[in-house]
Amino acid sequence: MxxxxxxxxxxxxxxxxxxxxxxxxxxxxxxxxxxxxxxxxxxxxxxxxxxxxxxxxxxxxxxxxxxxxxxxxxxxxxxxxxxxxxxxxxxxxxxxxxxxxxxxxxxxxxxxxxxxxxxxxxxLQGMTAHMLFTRVRPVAAGDTLLVHAAAGGLGLLLTQWASSLGARVIGTVGSEAKGALALEAGCAEVILYKQQDFVAEVQRLTDGAGVDIAYEGIGGSTLLRTLDCLKPFGLAVNLGQVGEPLGAVDLARLGPQRSLSLAVPGVFAHLRTLPDLQAGADxxxxxxxxxxxxxxxxxxxxxxxxxxxxxxxxxxxxxxxxxxxx
CATH class of the missing domain: 3.90.180.10 (Medium-chain alcohol dehydrogenases, catalytic domain)
Known part of the structure; x- marks a missing residue:
């Protein structure tokens, strides 16, 4: 051919x-x-x-x-x-x-x-969401999530999927137009990260409690600052390093006082190890x-x-x- x-x-x-x-x-x-x-x-x-x-x-x-x-x-x-x-x-x-x-x-x-x-x-993005919600940490009604780049392809899917489960989604976006798209997808609130400090805004929107899970694909300082958005026993998930390389994380930043977790899952590993790829895709x-x-x-x-x-x-x-x- x-x-x-x-x-x-x-x-x-x-x-x-x-x-x-x-x-x-x-x-x-x-x-x-x-x-x-x-x-x-x-x-x-x-x-x-x-x-x-x-x-x-x-x-x-x-x-x-x-x-x-x-x-x-x-x-x-x-x-x-x-x-x-x-x-x-x-x-x-x-x-x-x-x-x-x-x-x-x-x-x-x-x-x-x-x-x-x-x-x-x-x-790829749909199976990434499948990995996150079925394998990394299930999301339940009442959970509060932070989704960085909420108007991107993956961000929109995560927002829609999590919202359908009854979670509250806070999204970060780079413009008013992207914010409107994220809100339409199901974000409860959006943060214009170029104009607002996303850590301060998350703390304000959650009355200082923080979020249960945060998803980001930027790496570097954004990942480290995302840890400051989590509540005790919260989970930060890194999905890429668009902005900066993924460096070492001092375990003291995770606990024991804060009792945080950090995951760096890969969708290719998820696809490779699913017992039944067709069933997972279905x-x-x-x-x-x-x-x-x-x-x-x-x-x-x-x-x-x-x-x-x-x-x-x-x-x-x-x-x-x-x-x-x-």
Whole structure:
């Protein structure tokens, strides 16, 4: 099958990504040939492009999330058939393509009611939310949560999911427009972190009690200051290091007087160790089908627009999820 692929020949800026044509071989044993209809963009793609997390080889493609249709299957494939609608998230890197070969075990079937673009926007971030709420610490009605970057793709999903469980969500955002989006998703209150001290605001909004759980993907000083937003026995969850590298944390900042916990979970480990990947994905899809959660696509571009998508993502001007359409 003839396909187009966004590739880099060297690590660097968005300009290093170029679209190239090549031909895919027939699927081997246990493999599925997939025609992709949508590709999700995530910040880890920026790390791969820059070489912070090197990709397996250069030249090579980027991306860890996509959705499409099964075109052909290899020997030993028993669960999927040509024409099946599927999606995936996680390694191997290389989803910025119009078609690719994937292991059958890495793919999940899509419900008929979830379209390809929504699936590409949901898989990685939706399964991250699934990990947080089912594996890291369950959220209960009455809990108070802090969600940093609440108007981003993951932030909106966390807000919707937690709100559906009866939790109170306080979100940090970078602008009034992003604040409106976060409030619409279910935030009880939003904090404009560029204008307000988020620690002081959290303490004010909770009458000095603090929050039960805080989610942040910025790292560095933001993570350390987020600890000051927690109530005793509260949990801070780091989900990335967009702003600063993840440094050492002095255990004295956690306890015993404050009795805090810190988690640094990885969604790829969650996907890799789930006893039944399809069952886990179905639990996430059920939140979508019930109306509790929906994909919010803030930017949709063709494969040729991958560089522009990365520029906007790094500039922090996007809201919701970013999707490429081959």
């Amino acid at each position: 003839d396909v187009q692929e966004v590739r880099i020949h060297a690590y660097g800026g968005p300009e290093t990504m170029i679209v190239e044509d090549h031909v895919l071989a027939a699927p081997g044993p246990g493999e599925v040939l997939l025609r992709q209809h949508a590709v999700g963009i995530n910040f880890i793609d920026v790390y791969h492009r820059k070489g912070v997390f090197p990709i397996p080889h250069l030249p090579g493609s980027l991306g860890v999330e996509g959705a499409g249709e099964v075109v052909a299957i290899g020997a030993g494939v028993t669960r999927l058939r040509p024409g099946d609608r599927v999606a995936y998230a996680g390694p191997p890197v290389g989803s910025y393509v119009s078609g690719r070969l994937m292991r059958e075990a890495a793919l999940v079937r899509l419900p008929d009611a979830i379209d390809f673009k929504s699936a590409a926007a949901l898989m 639990e996430m899809f059920e939140k979508v089908l019930s109306g509790a959660v929906k994909a919010t696509i803030g930017l949709e571009l063709p494969l040729e627009g991958a560089g522009e998508a990365h520029r906007r993502l790094e500039a922090g001007t996007t809201t919701g999820s970013l999707v490429l359409v081959p």
